[in-house]
Amino acid sequence: MTTTVERAGPKERSGAPRTPRARRPGRIRRVGLPYLLLLPALLLELLVHLVPMVIGAVMSFKELTQFYIRDWGSAPWSGLDNYRVSVDFDAPVGEALLHSFLVTVGFTLLSVGLCWLIGTAAAICMQDTFRGRGLLRALFLVPYALPVYAAVITWVFMFQHDNGLVNHVLHDQLHLTDKPSFWLIGDNSFWALLTVSVWKGWPFAFLIVMAGLQNIPGELYEAAALDGAGVWQRIRRITLPSLRPVNQVLLLVLFLWTFNDFNTPYVLFGRTAPEAADLVSVHIYQASFVTWNFGTGSAMSVLLLLFLLVVTGVYLALTSRGRRPADA
């Protein structure tokens, strides 16, 4: 430090020749300008994403209970204790987390699968022009466009035991059940949650697949039709392979959104979700606020983050490996 100061003393600087100096900042300016322009975005990215993540990770190593939440700094370090509690699957806290994790995995697989299936089917049906197509497309997108809270609270009313529309139709009109079912408590809550999630999620799949379909040249279908390919064959041999890159991204995004979804279960069940529909995001929230131990909650969040990172990484590695030979 001292040497730098000596070397760049004021005398030397003022006596230096002007031309080469002027050129160097000029180049820095040319090369540096894009970075300078990116700087605000970068700083905001740090502020909005990375800083909270790092704080969350730090919290997970602290004993952040009600006695310390007023002044985080004074909370004692607890090492790996929070993680030990979270992954001790023989003890109730870990057992509940594992249960919640498994429920979430099952729920996510079903929801993503159904969203994709319904979305793709609808998009393919909408591929040919017919009267009323625009109207139907708009109608299909409504669930996606509705504010989550408004949409889900409507479902809450429909799923009510005594006056809900669902029981009215299934029990009172169709007589499919012996007595009115409970949808918001007990085991059926899983299916209620899945229904709402798929209802809310499939229009996104529909939208993306529909966009992907626009890029498939019509000649391919014409050629296939000339060769005598039926509808199924055209879907299997042309549509689906052409949609591959779109589907890869779509499935990943749907997976991450569904796995992390907090709003749907929270609005549907309130703060305490029934065991059958205990998604991990609400579970972590509940765990933090039941015990007021935000350290354990943070540790669970970090574990969830790691899991999603691993899944995403593996998925991307697998799908890009599959693509390379195809590209070559």
Place this chain on the structure above:
Amino acid sequence: MRRFRAAAAGAVTVSLLTAVTACGGGSSTGGGSDDSPKTLTYWASNQGASIEVDKKVLQPELDKFEKRTGIKVKLEVVPWSDLLNRILTATTAGQGPDVLNIGNTWSASLQATGALLPWDAKNLVAIGGRDRFVDSALGSTGAEGKDPAAVPLYSMAYALYYNKKMFAEAGIAKPPATWAELVADGKKLSKGGKWGLGTEGSNPSENIHHAFVFAKQYGADFFAADGKPDFTGEGAVAGVKQYVDLMATNKVIAPGNAEYAQNQSVSDFAKGKTAMLLWQSASANLTSQGMSEDDYGIAPVPVQSGTPGTGAQVNSMVAGINLAVFKNTDNLDGARKFVKFMTGDEEQKVLNTAYSSIPPVKAAQADASFNTAANAVLKDTLAQSAAALPQVADESQFETAVGTAIKGLFADAAAGRPVTTDSVEAALEKAQQQMPAA
């Protein structure tokens, strides 16, 4: 020009970094000050039938306060479902209201966070002294041996509300005094789509209030004398089971009540769908739902023996709302003045009348307007047979954990699954293990 640009970039960087540190949460000092003596922020809990009702009740009083002191009070009525979380968030961020309402059962938990101004001798003198308040209400203001974390604002007690007409039609002459009578009456009343009793099976707080009283009647407490959770004692299990059995075995509560959490049971009672309701200070709420005061009677909550009292004859928790001051308020003096105003005799009469609660201030409680038959039951209960929920730091965790466990038991009962001593014990055991290791 270039230098200017560099300086500008530097300024942006510095301001962003400042923002980062400012967002870094938790003021570590926060002793409170008098920096802004002209305004106060007040978080009120939702006491009336709706948030709008509360605003209508409170705003004229706040205007009165402003006229007298020149301090403007910004009011926010916070729904019960959000209140505790909002307080926790405010505590964590170090930025909250100046004055706030808390459920009196949370006093000890929030006291432990150190976020609330302790009402030491000096602060209590500023609002007229400790002696102005009723003892039972003061018993729910924080852990024993510590300065209160809040002062009582409204007192409430549970009572049995019953529909006179439905009782007459079923040939029942007087409200039940024991649980056996309640079940017998309930069975007579539960027919033709109507039910004997209503409850809020999915509302953890309601569940805990009833479970606490039932456990008391079996001589049990959910916390041992040393403050450790003891949820699985014989009495606690029996108490919880008797409560859930009202739906599971006795079938005097409609199964649909298992998913109630938004005061639907009060609406059901007001509409004559259920004949009985165990509720705290329900009168104002029932009136606003169109039920005339002549249509229902108010009786003490049943006890096993038939005569409410202390010990195993307890028939209500000491319910109520406390008024607290956030320790790092920037208008400490104004906050004290506001608490003095709200707990003053005059305001106590106005507010407790509006909310059909009982004033925890002795002088106001003695007023003739609180001597109606309805209030007599509540007053007697508070004075003779109500017990405070445990004043321990883990109280609010207990409310969530056990309240949620009971929600699950009600779900079992509603689905027709058996609720046995073993299943109750297992649910409570699980709740206990979620509690922070003390």
